[in-house]
Amino acid sequence: VDSLHALLDALDRIGDRPGKAVSAHLDPALSEAAKAAVALGASGSVSAFTGQALERALRSVALRHVLDEHYGEHPEDRPTCADVALHLARARALPAAGAERFVDALRAMEAAMPDERDPEALLAATVAHLSLLAA
Amino acid sequence: MMVRRPTGRGLPAHLVLDSEGLSQLSATRPAKALLIGLEAAAATGGRVVVPTTVMVEQRFDRTASAAAAVNRRLRIARTDGLDEERAAFAVRLLLRVEGPVSVVDGHVAATALHHVRAYGGTATIATSDPGDLGGLLSGHIDISTASDVTVLPL
Numbered sequence: 001v002d003s004l005h006a007l008l009d010a011l012d013r014i015g016d017r018p019g020k021a022v023s024a025h026l027d028p029a030l031s032e033a034a035k036a037a038v039a040l041g042a043s044g045s046v047s048a049f050t051g052q053a054l055e056r057a058l059r060s061v062a063l064r065h066v067l068d069e070h071y072g073e074h075p076e077d078r079p080t081c082a083d084v085a086l087h088l089a090r091a092r093a094l095p096a097a098g099a100e101r102f103v104d105a106l107r108a109m110e111a112a113m114p115d116e117r118d119p120e121a122l123l124a125a126t127v128a129h130l131s132l133l134a135a
Numbered sequence: 136m137m138v139r140r141p142t143g144r145g146l147p148a149h150l151v152l153d154s155e156g157l158s159q160l161s162a163t164r165p166a167k168a169l170l171i172g173l174e175a176a177a178a179t180g181g182r183v184v185v186p187t188t189v190m191v192e193q194r195f196d197r198t199a200s201a202a203a204a205v206n207r208r209l210r211i212a213r214t215d216g217l218d219e220e221r222a223a224f225a226v227r228l229l230l231r232v233e234g235p236v237s238v239v240d241g242h243v244a245a246t247a248l249h250h251v252r253a254y255g256g257t258a259t260i261a262t263s264d265p266g267d268l269g270g271l272l273s274g275h276i277d278i279s280t281a282s283d284v285t286v287l288p289l
Contacts, residue, residue: 008210056147056180059211063177066207067170077170084174091175091257091285092143119178120144127142 004065011062014055019047082110084119085126096127105130147181147256148172151247152212154192154239155263155289157185160208161195166289169261182250185212188242215246224249228271236267244271247284257283 026034034046043049071078085106089097096102109126116122150172152160159165176183190197197209215221225241228248247258262268265286272284 004207008207012210059182060177060180063173063183063211066211067173067177069207070165070170074164077164077167079167079171079174083167083171084178087171087175087259087287088143088148088179091148091259092146093283093285094142119175120142124142124144131141 007062081119081122082106085123148175148179149181149250149258150176151184151260153243153262156261183212184215186215186242186246188239192239232270240267251283259285259287261287263289
């Protein structure tokens with residue numbers, strides 16, 4: 001059984017059984033931060049918050065690997081980083097996304113940052129660049 | 136009121152699938168638009184969600200489908216059930232629009248709005264029917280939440 005299969009199987013079973021205590025060595029500051037986040041209403045308890053954050057991270061890992069598996073067979077299907085950044089900008093209704101030259105600026109930034117794979121970073125760089133031009 | 140960073144960085148971008156979205160997810164070569172939505176979810180920790188009524192409409196049984204065992208894309212989607220609370224929410228949405236809109240579309244819109252409320256961020260509905268879903272969302276009373284839900288035509 002490969003690791004991705006095991007990950008997907010385990011994610012499918014979340015919630016099937018009662019939780020159990022596990023020991024984990026956390027950076028003390030991380031533990032304090034989690035307590036503070038709970039006090040701010042992020043979750044009902046540090047335990048629940050930790051579980052939710054871990055599940056979210058694991059589902060992202062699974063989705064990333066499932067997509068990469070598809071692109072392994074069909075590399076031409078992989079969207080560009082600019083495609084994904086544009087999707088995020090439109091989903092978030094960013095004012096910049098309505099600008100006429102936004103798409104061009106995004107593509108130009110992608111060309112200027114060919115090693116950038118993070119659409120959030122590409123989007124932030126493009127918005128900052130347009131803001132500077134407008135200032 | 137949530138204070139947002141200039142680009143909304145860190146906010147999850149959830150993806151909700153209607154019947155065409157589910158069909159595309161299981162296709163050998165999904166539409167590019169769907170892959171972009173999946174990439175956005177992966178990059179932000181967003182959820183990929185299939186309302187259970189969509190599964191019924193598509194006659195898709197994940198627990199029995201042989202396809203699900205070999206198509207891992209189908210396994211990354213979580214389901215959203217039509218319990219009494221979600222049903223009541225869907226009914227309220229359906230009552231705000233004129234003309235026939237399907238129960239499934241009501242559940243899809245309610246699922247998207249619920250995810251924005253419960254988990255923050257934005258939700259995009261991958262659909263072949265942007266008109267009906269857009270009408271349902273525009274009729275939603277909580278405009279601040281509805282504006283965080285967009286439709287992605289497939």
